[in-house]
Amino acid sequence: xLKKRSLIAGLALIITSFITMDIAVAAGKANWKRxxxxxRMVCTVCxxxxxxxxxxxxxxTIAEWKAYMxxxxxxxxxxxxxxxxxxxxxxxxxxxxxxxxxxxxxxxMPDAALFADVKAFVVHGAKDSDTPAxxx
Amino acid sequence: MGTERDxxxxxxxxxxxxxxxxxxxxxxxxxxxxxxxxxxxxxxxxGGTVIPSTCNMCVNRCGIRCRVVNGVLExxxxxxxxxxSRGGTCAKGQAGIMSVxxxxxxxxxxxxxxxxxxxxxxxxxxxxxxxxxxxxxxxIIKQHGxxxxxxxxxxxxxxxxxxxxxxxxxxxNFARHATLCLASRNVGYFATMGGVPDSDLANAKYILMFxxxxxxxFQLPDNWTMIEGIKNGAKLTVVDPRMTYTAAKGEWIPIRPxxxxxxxxxxxxxxxxxxxxxxxxxxxxxxxxxxxxxxxxNLTPEWAAQETEIPAExxxxxxxxxxxxxxxxxxxxxxxxxxxxxxxxxxxxxPMLMALLGAFDAPGSHSFGSPKxxxxxxxxxxxxxxxxxxxxxxxxxxxxxxxxxxxxxSLRDAIVDGTTAYPVKGWMIYKQNxxxxxxxxxxxxxxxxxxxxxxxIDVQPSETAWMADIILPETTYLxxxxxxxxxSGPRAYVGIRQPVVPPQGEAKxxxxxxxxxxxxxxxxxxxxxxxxQVFNFSMEEFIDAQLKGLPIDRQTLMQEGIWLxxxxxxxxxxxxxxxxxxNTPSGKIEFVSERFRRNKFPALPEYETPQEVPGQQRLVSxxxxxxxxQRGHANNLWLHELYPENEVWIHPELARQKGISEGEEVxxxxxxxxxxxKAKVTPRIRKDTVFICHGFxxxxxxxxxxxxxxxxxxxxxxxxxxxxxxxxxxxxxxxEVVKV
Numbered sequence: 069x070l071k072k073r074s075l076i077a078g079l080a081l082i083i084t085s086f087i088t089m090d091i092a093v094a095a096g097k098a099n100w101k102r103x104x105x106x107x108r109m110v111c112t113v114c115x116x117x118x119x120x121x122x123x124x125x126x127x128x129t130i131a132e133w134k135a136y137m138x139x140x141x142x143x144x145x146x147x148x149x150x151x152x153x154x155x156x157x158x159x160x161x162x163x164x165x166x167x168x169x170x171x172x173x174x175x176x177m178p179d180a181a182l183f184a185d186v187k188a189f190v191v192h193g194a195k196d197s198d199t200p201a202x203x204x
Numbered sequence: 205m206g207t208e209r210d211x212x213x214x215x216x217x218x219x220x221x222x223x224x225x226x227x228x229x230x231x232x233x234x235x236x237x238x239x240x241x242x243x244x245x246x247x248x249x250x251g252g253t254v255i256p257s258t259c260n261m262c263v264n265r266c267g268i269r270c271r272v273v274n275g276v277l278e279x280x281x282x283x284x285x286x287x288x289s290r291g292g293t294c295a296k297g298q299a300g301i302m303s304v305x306x307x308x309x310x311x312x313x314x315x316x317x318x319x320x321x322x323x324x325x326x327x328x329x330x331x332x333x334x335x336x337x338x339x340x341x342x343x344i345i346k347q348h349g350x351x352x353x354x355x356x357x358x359x360x361x362x363x364x365x366x367x368x369x370x371x372x373x374x375x376x377n378f379a380r381h382a383t384l385c386l387a388s389r390n391v392g393y394f395a396t397m398g399g400v401p402d403s404d405l406a407n408a409k410y411i412l413m414f415x416x417x418x419x420x421x422f423q424l425p426d427n428w429t430m431i432e433g434i435k436n437g438a439k440l441t442v443v444d445p446r447m448t449y450t451a452a453k454g455e456w457i458p459i460r461p462x463x464x465x466x467x468x469x470x471x472x473x474x475x476x477x478x479x480x481x482x483x484x485x486x487x488x489x490x491x492x493x494x495x496x497x498x499x500x501x502n503l504t505p506e507w508a509a510q511e512t513e514i515p516a517e518x519x520x521x522x523x524x525x526x527x528x529x530x531x532x533x534x535x536x537x538x539x540x541x542x543x544x545x546x547x548x549x550x551x552x553x554x555p556m557l558m559a560l561l562g563a564f565d566a567p568g569s570h571s572f573g574s575p576k577x578x579x580x581x582x583x584x585x586x587x588x589x590x591x592x593x594x595x596x597x598x599x600x601x602x603x604x605x606x607x608x609x610x611x612x613x614s615l616r617d618a619i620v621d622g623t624t625a626y627p628v629k630g631w632m633i634y635k636q637n638x639x640x641x642x643x644x645x646x647x648x649x650x651x652x653x654x655x656x657x658x659x660x661i662d663v664q665p666s667e668t669a670w671m672a673d674i675i676l677p678e679t680t681y682l683x684x685x686x687x688x689x690x691x692s693g694p695r696a697y698v699g700i701r702q703p704v705v706p707p708q709g710e711a712k713x714x715x716x717x718x719x720x721x722x723x724x725x726x727x728x729x730x731x732x733x734x735x736x737q738v739f740n741f742s743m744e745e746f747i748d749a750q751l752k753g754l755p756i757d758r759q760t761l762m763q764e765g766i767w768l769x770x771x772x773x774x775x776x777x778x779x780x781x782x783x784x785x786x787n788t789p790s791g792k793i794e795f796v797s798e799r800f801r802r803n804k805f806p807a808l809p810e811y812e813t814p815q816e817v818p819g820q821q822r823l824v825s826x827x828x829x830x831x832x833x834q835r836g837h838a839n840n841l842w843l844h845e846l847y848p849e850n851e852v853w854i855h856p857e858l859a860r861q862k863g864i865s866e867g868e869e870v871x872x873x874x875x876x877x878x879x880x881x882k883a884k885v886t887p888r889i890r891k892d893t894v895f896i897c898h899g900f901x902x903x904x905x906x907x908x909x910x911x912x913x914x915x916x917x918x919x920x921x922x923x924x925x926x927x928x929x930x931x932x933x934x935x936x937x938x939x940e941v942v943k944v
Contacts, residue, residue, distance in 0.1 A: 099589065101589040101590075101591070102589045102590075104589065105586060105587065105589050109586060126787060127787075129789065169585065169586040170586055173586050195787060195788070195789055196789030196798070196799070198603050198604060198799060198802070198803060199603075199607070200787075
């Protein structure tokens, strides 16, 4: 589990983490910690901007989050894009990469993998989980 | 007064600091003497400038006004506009002056030249100091990975910068303040009602406090409102093996220690059996009532009387009085809840009791959502997510604890007992004094000795700093600009802490220290995001980001010292009616916790009779009005003058048995240590219990005022932690008091 990265220097280190990412993706293992970074820096930033309040993972149950992500319908108000996956897509990341550090950092990630990471984070932090998470 | 300081005797010299020290004493002397001549109120005072700021002598962060003459701080007053402190400053707040002018203060970077703890230092320039720290950190990162660095700090407005540096290395191994203090309360309340609620003490009709010692610890607003409440006719009941000054304000119930949960369970028994509970509130707002009813069915007042030594009739009377006062009842959550190994479960019973009384979301009870200014947030660089697991297996051992805070007892024991997942080689410490705060002090010392490298960032040569390889001197809170402070309270406000006087010596604010380390580290190691880029901002820019969206700018705030939000009238009823949900899995107050059950903890709090040691007393500790934290208080000359040394409190009967008289020096011994300390013989403590005020018995030779004065409680306390939160359990030790 413990990643020994101490001997790998510089750029190699960054490349390695991308490789690890891809391995994790290939194995279908979502990374909630990566999902947390994306959720907080992309999803939450917009929620606060648009509505004045964040949507915390701990505002819903595990079942509610699973159903929400499975349905892939973003928000009924019509104020935003219709699908949650619109906001994890490469196209969206591309469109905001100039102003958003997370979008830039995760630019190359496959859509499905990033979506899975975000889902892993909200489920991990759901209100009936062992580790309920707030938005910041 | 007439201390040695008045005579100008300066035997206290921090080695290698002669010039700085002399200057410090001179300044200290001036202000110390001037103090007596300073008029009591600002209005009748002529001569200097008044600078508003925010106190830091405890966590309450009162608004203060600082009177400065020719760059020297002469007097600190409370700021009348501040809704939390309302013009008050305590002895600690006023003595903040001496935190600046303490001759023992570290004023230059100091590198160890002798053996660890020997006290031999040499003065270094900041450039050398940054290189030294970066060399060591980079070496450890290269050899063992960044996760082999332990990163400890205590809550304050500036802590985030220190923590941020750790996040970007990245190390997962943080050791923060919570498990030395209130982690069990947080876990217990969070599990039961989704957060720690506010208490409306001013309008309560019945206030029940377990151990909490408001009038002697801190948090002025709670004290003032509590006194208001008492004036308004509230009954205050304090359950504590020791009669504190808080207990003296009401009725003292001298409970047998570690049986508090027996009392709360029996109170619930009476409320249910006599149908005194709020049926409507329970039906709408709680989860698991039937299981609770069955759980407490046999936990009668008679049973609890055996455990607690509180008469059964008294327990029945308490339950009836509380029911009569409901919903205007406050069972106080407490603050430092580092008592026993069952603390999280005991804390759970407090909101459960409140829920039965329907004492929530009504005046005089608990509520959520007190007014609070919403600060803008600073946009940090993206943080690494590819971080190792903690070395201490904390996540798996304490699945319901706050994993980002870590747990001091378990991490210390893992290092010393050699059960860490990987080697822990370096220790960075900011604003924390674990070697004088974590129980079993000898064991903590072993942890320190095991480290390859220790760096302490501190104002004082504390016990921990004294064991370091390098000390980086931070400015005091009166010499620096900090992030803004926007607490929840009776009224929303934003307070600012800003420099009142120039720094002594070469002390730097923490952000500058972090920037220096970051830059030096970048030259030696490549990080995912260069550390200098992470800290590429000024404190002013950070504050401006916080002020975004608020109708005040930085300059005005610095002039005024405070921005007051609109007066809001609190509205009640949204929870009671079921419109608003609690932040728990069921959306209700949980008598039964499925989360606990799933993690193999009892879903309802289960009481166990405490084990006692024949012929010995249980040691409890606490705080004093002039002395809350070891940090900054122990070595403060003015506070020292008020209360130079602590005592061990023993009951007169025990004293008689042992032939000990008032003021006599005795030996107190436990399985892990022994101390010499004066005896205070008093009926204000139970016979089976002894009390020692925390924060004394300092053993840093650098702190010449505090060193060797009184006895250190933590040297006696055996290693123990709350089973769920790993909050250190400081009241689990039995000691022997021996006549010498």
